[in-house]
Amino acid sequence: MSYYFSKIVDDSFEDAIERVTGLLGDEGFGVLTTIDVSGTLKKKLDVDFQRYTILGACNPGYAHKALTAEDKIGTMLPCNVIVQEREDGKIEVAAIDPIASMQAVENESLGGIAVKVHAKLKKVIENM
Numbered sequence: 001m002s003y004y005f006s007k008i009v010d011d012s013f014e015d016a017i018e019r020v021t022g023l024l025g026d027e028g029f030g031v032l033t034t035i036d037v038s039g040t041l042k043k044k045l046d047v048d049f050q051r052y053t054i055l056g057a058c059n060p061g062y063a064h065k066a067l068t069a070e071d072k073i074g075t076m077l078p079c080n081v082i083v084q085e086r087e088d089g090k091i092e093v094a095a096i097d098p099i100a101s102m103q104a105v106e107n108e109s110l111g112g113i114a115v116k117v118h119a120k121l122k123k124v125i126e127n128m
Contacts, residue, residue, distance in 0.1 A: 003101065005121070006094035008086075009128050013051050016083045016091045016128070021055065023127050024081065027120040029057040032078050051085040057095075062117050071111040076101055079121060093128050095121040 009016050021031050033056035038049040054079040064072045081095045098121065102114040 003097055004094045005097060005125050006092055007125050007128050008090050008092050010061065011091055011128075013053075013083065013085050013091055016093055017053060017055070020081060020083060020093050020124065020128060023124045024055070024057050027124055028059045028061065029079070029120070029124075030060070032056045032058050038095065052084075053083045055080065055081040055083070057081050057121075062113055066110060066113050069113070070105060070107045071108065073105065076105075079117065079122070081124075093125060095125050097121075 008044070009019075011019055024031060035054040037052040037054060041047050041049045057080070058078040063077055066077070077094050079098060081093065083091065083093050086092055088118070098114040098117045099111075102110045
């Protein structure tokens with residue numbers, strides 16, 4: 001089982017971030033964090049890296065259910081979505097598969113939550 005799902009898009013890097021953020025909103029997610037990985041690596045290590053941004057997406061209702069079922073699940077939140085410019089210049093958008101990540105947690109009540117979040121994130125990626 002893959003731990004993510006992804007799609008190559010025809011958008012510019014900036015447009016892909018804007019579009020995926022909107023699609024996440026349509027599915028009840030807000031973006032809590034935006035990490036400019038390439039900028040951080042340049043600043044901290046003085047290395048060049050392709051454009052790569054991590055969006056920390058959270059659906060508050062499902063996050064609350066997961067935290068209620070398993071108080072340490074916050075170590076796996078929020079759901080990360082990445083936008084990256086590949087070596088060939090194409091833009092890829094990918095999201096974590098919460099079903100795959102929840103398999104590491106021995107708590108059956110998280111399974112149903114993971115399935116619902118999986119469907120929403122997969123829809124976001126498919127609609128890109």
